[in-house]
């Protein structure tokens with residue numbers, strides 16, 4: 539999945555011949571799963587119609603401070619709130635960006651909606667210059683670029699080639715495909731977990747009694763899968779060791795290893811732990827397994843059947859024993875003396891962080907889509923969070939880890 543998926547992209551289109559390519563650009567961005575809104579200058583409308591861009595982006599295209607449609611002359615004109623629009627955006631892309639608009643950006647001019655959005659934007663701003671060869675080479679253009687760079691704006695360099703004037707040189711706007719790849723690469727390279735390797739366990743384990751029966755638990759794996767997916771979205775390379783779960787996760791940065799029993803999970807976790815920077819063990823591992831697995835289905839011959847159970851290996855504790863620089867996170871599900879028990883577990887298993895969820899809380903637990911957690915840190919700090927969707931909970935946990943591991 540592209541890093542642009544789900545991103546709010548404000549596309550600013552200015553008046554150069556390359557504006558016709560904005561239509562392709564909108565289409566590509568929408569295809570990547572981005573939400574696109576377009577603002578354009580009046581002169582851009584000479585090159586591409588607002589209707590084309592509105593149809594492709596599935597959003598109204600704005601170009602002036604007030605609604606210019608004039609459908610109803612009795613109505614007061616609607617004010618197009620540039621601040622709201624700019625704050626909506628996760629990124630602002632100006633393509634094509636003409637010399638005129640770039641120079642106005644560099645000097646704080648605000649005589650159209652696009653420029654007002656630029657001045658109001660708090661998100662990263664990218665621009666793809668498009669101008670003729672001589673304009674591109676003019677010293678004032680170099681100065682403009684320098685100024686915009688000092689504001690933190692990111693240039694998507696113009697390409698070398700034949701220009702609308704017939705001249706050949708640099709100044710042609712990068713192709714829409716190149717612009718999209720540039721955005722993807724730039725965003726990926728800045729993700730906070732880029733280069734980090736994560737090991738995550740999730741779901742229940744099944745401990746076989748005989749070929750058709752097992753001891754298991756109600757864990758769905760939702761929490762662990764949400765952490766795996768979110769970590770990958772934040773740039774991590776994830777190995778997700780999953781006990782039996784119906785969940786699927788389609789992300790090229792998550793490798794799923796499916797296991798059944800605690801013993802299998804133990805071996806898989808040990809195989810990947812040394813290569814990991816962070817390990818988060820959210821699986822609800824069975825604490826006991828039948829001492830013997832019957833080779834044939836057990837027949838109901840007697841009124842009572844006694845199963846002898848043997849303790850499984852504690853995966854989390856075993857990783858705590860061998861850990862070097864890894865940041866190790868455990869989960870605790872407690873029903874009484876919650877914080878005290880969780881703190882003891884954190885110490886005993888040599889963890890850096892423990893995520894406490896209490897079955898007493900409404901909206902917390904195994905099969906729900908929400909969870910309520912308290913993070914307990916190595917230095918005994920307690921950080922409670924309200925009930926949230928599991929994806930949001932995953933973000934809270936990962937944000938704390940990012941803070942700690944980049945410190």
Ligand code: CTP
Nearest residue numbers: 819820821823850851852853854868869870871
């Ligand atoms: N865990 C594990 N391997 C086990 C049992 C538990 O890795 N065999 C991990 C879980 O993934 C979780 C943490 O240990 O991160 C806490 O598990 P929990 O069952 O709450 O605690 P236990 O240490 O098993 O203690 P108790 O059951 O007595 O509360």
